[in-house]
Amino acid sequence: MESINIKSPQNIVYAKPRLMNDTNMHYCPGCGHSVVHKLVAEILDEMGVEEKTIGICPVGCAVFAYRYVDIDWIEAAHGRAPACASALKRLWPDHLIFTYQGDGDLACIGTAETIQTLNRGDSITIIFINNAIYGMTGGQMAPTTLMGMKTSTCPYGRQADLHGFPLKISDIAATLEGTCYVTRQAVNTVGNIRRARKAIRQAFENSMQGRGSSLVEIVSTCSAGWKMTPDQSNQWLADNMLPYYPLGDLKNTVDNK
Amino acid sequence: MAKYRGVIEVDTERCKGCNLCAVACPLHLIELSTRVNHHGYNYAVQPDQTQCNGCSTCGIVCPDGCITVYRAEK
Ligand SMILES: Cc1ncc(C[n+]2csc(CCOP(=O)(O)OP(=O)(O)O)c2C)c(N)n1
Numbered sequence: 041m042e043s044i045n046i047k048s049p050q051n052i053v054y055a056k057p058r059l060m061n062d063t064n065m066h067y068c069p070g071c072g073h074s075v076v077h078k079l080v081a082e083i084l085d086e087m088g089v090e091e092k093t094i095g096i097c098p099v100g101c102a103v104f105a106y107r108y109v110d111i112d113w114i115e116a117a118h119g120r121a122p123a124c125a126s127a128l129k130r131l132w133p134d135h136l137i138f139t140y141q142g143d144g145d146l147a148c149i150g151t152a153e154t155i156q157t158l159n160r161g162d163s164i165t166i167i168f169i170n171n172a173i174y175g176m177t178g179g180q181m182a183p184t185t186l187m188g189m190k191t192s193t194c195p196y197g198r199q200a201d202l203h204g205f206p207l208k209i210s211d212i213a214a215t216l217e218g219t220c221y222v223t224r225q226a227v228n229t230v231g232n233i234r235r236a237r238k239a240i241r242q243a244f245e246n247s248m249q250g251r252g253s254s255l256v257e258i259v260s261t262c263s264a265g266w267k268m269t270p271d272q273s274n275q276w277l278a279d280n281m282l283p284y285y286p287l288g289d290l291k292n293t294v295d296n297k
Numbered sequence: 298m299a300k301y302r303g304v305i306e307v308d309t310e311r312c313k314g315c316n317l318c319a320v321a322c323p324l325h326l327i328e329l330s331t332r333v334n335h336h337g338y339n340y341a342v343q344p345d346q347t348q349c350n351g352c353s354t355c356g357i358v359c360p361d362g363c364i365t366v367y368r369a370e371k
Pocket residue numbers: 098099100101102118141142143144145146149169171173174175176177182262
């Protein structure tokens with residue numbers, strides 16, 4: 041067949057990132073975590089900083105991120121990744137230090153570390169995967185769970201009188217003096233993936249230039265916890281998550297071109 | 298007439314059959330095989346390799362980085 045013979049290395053326009061290991065990722069089919077891992081691997085390669093980068097893994101589904109992207113990693117206790125990031129950045133100010141955390145990790149058990157780190161203004165990046173649920177432990181309610189959303193610990197849906205309101209961590213982060221860049225992105229469509237890629241790149245540049253703390257929230261899916269197919273999850277995200285967690289920059293003090 | 302022709306190659310053992318590439322392809326050129334890989338997933342295939350323009354949408358959306366996209370001028 042004619043099209044077969046264009047399969048030569050010089051014609052490759054898209055491939056698995058060089059910094060992504062061959063190890064199969066343990067994530068469920070279609071999980072947003074995988075898409076973001078791929079973006080991180082691509083951007084670090086593009087910036088040529090793989091030898092100068094240290095990532096900090098959370099507790100949650102991304103606990104094994106260190107297996108998949110070929111850079112140095114540290115595993116933090118649940119919620120404590122930003123505190124580790126502060127310490128690392130102060131020890132190695134010329135390094136690119138970032139955390140990668142879920143909403144249970146960052147917005148529940150680690151709320152204090154998140155806010156205090158962003159408020160200190162250390163030049164680190166926090167990548168925050170908001171899937172509105174505790175994915176790893178079986179789909180329990182998180183602080184970010186939407187009103188009325190059903191989870192294994194609120195089977196009749198989240199109610200304000202019983203569970204309070206969904207926490208908008210990025211909105212809080214944008215009010216802190218220490219942050220230079222706070223943005224909310226998603227990876228549910230090809231266009232959103234492209235925008236999320238630019239945002240993570242911007243955050244990493246900020247960290248290397250010593251401009252302050254950057255927070256990139258990625259509104260993401262958990263098809264296992266939400267009990268939907270990956271495609272339905274991407275649609276549900278657009279219909280239900282984005283009205284409450286709208287996309288775009290919440291703060292950008294950097295004049296980027 | 299499209300200026301480019303393309304073709305994709307799927308790492309079928311890495312594929313998890315999530316179907317997101319099939320949903321995203323603007324030309325609907327991808328489907329899941331009736332066969333399964335050694336993990337038990339129905340992997341993605343591109344049955345008609347003459348229509349693809351190498352736009353890379355499928356590669357970008359594939360969460361697991363299973364798709365290599367080739368593109369050449371016609
Ligand atoms: C100190 C401590 N408390 C509780 C747990 C149990 N635990 C493991 S992962 C997790 C929540 C994960 O949710 P999230 O951070 O949203 O990550 P996701 O899996 O959704 O990506 C919890 C509560 C733990 N491992 N350690």
